[in-house]
Amino acid sequence: MSSPTQTFGFLFIWFSYQVNAANFRQSSPLIVEENSDVEITCSHDDSSLIIMLWYQHKRDTNSMTLIGYGYENSQSYEGEFEKEYKLTRKNIVEGALKILKTNPSHSAVYFCAASTQ
Template sequence: MMYGICGLCVFFVLFLGKANCVKVEQTPLLQATETSDVTIHCRHDDSTLLVMLWYKQNSRTVMSLIGYTTGTTSDPNYEDGYENLFNLGRKSTTEGSLTISNLRQSDSAVYYCA
């Protein structure tokens, strides 16, 4: 049965075309001092993708969703507890940002946009 499913997947990939890939770029490693402000920029190459999500992962927890923006005209949507800690911005459909104001030690983490 497993071979049948794998064969079906190969069939769809070969005959329906390759999967779409989106190139995502964001600010590389940042270092900042406590109480300063920092902005992480994100850019992708597909203007049909309206939603931009932001995640945080520190060394002690699993990755968690901070929030997301939809297009350039709607207000950001934050997960509970994050609305006063972060500011999500959207310059265009393909460009966004995450700003952390008044940095604290607990803000030390890896941040991802998607």
């Protein structure tokens, strides 16, 4: 019995460009008591990144959920998040996510990110 022969072709394209990376600093992990307000801070070192975004990753899920995003003076929330979370910006490179009256449903890993647009 003969096995089928398979032929694979590879296309290699080289793009040369410079990548600039921002350095982020976020609050340390927290374990909190129920019904407390918790603030998670985030800062970065790139003033061209004018939008700060906050994500939630809950256990047993393969995706992150966008909580909201904002500029220095205005914040936008996704869905019902505005009822339990508050986004703030101290300036263009510093912001915070506040979880209001924590409960077990808030258990998650929270991430901040930043973008130029």
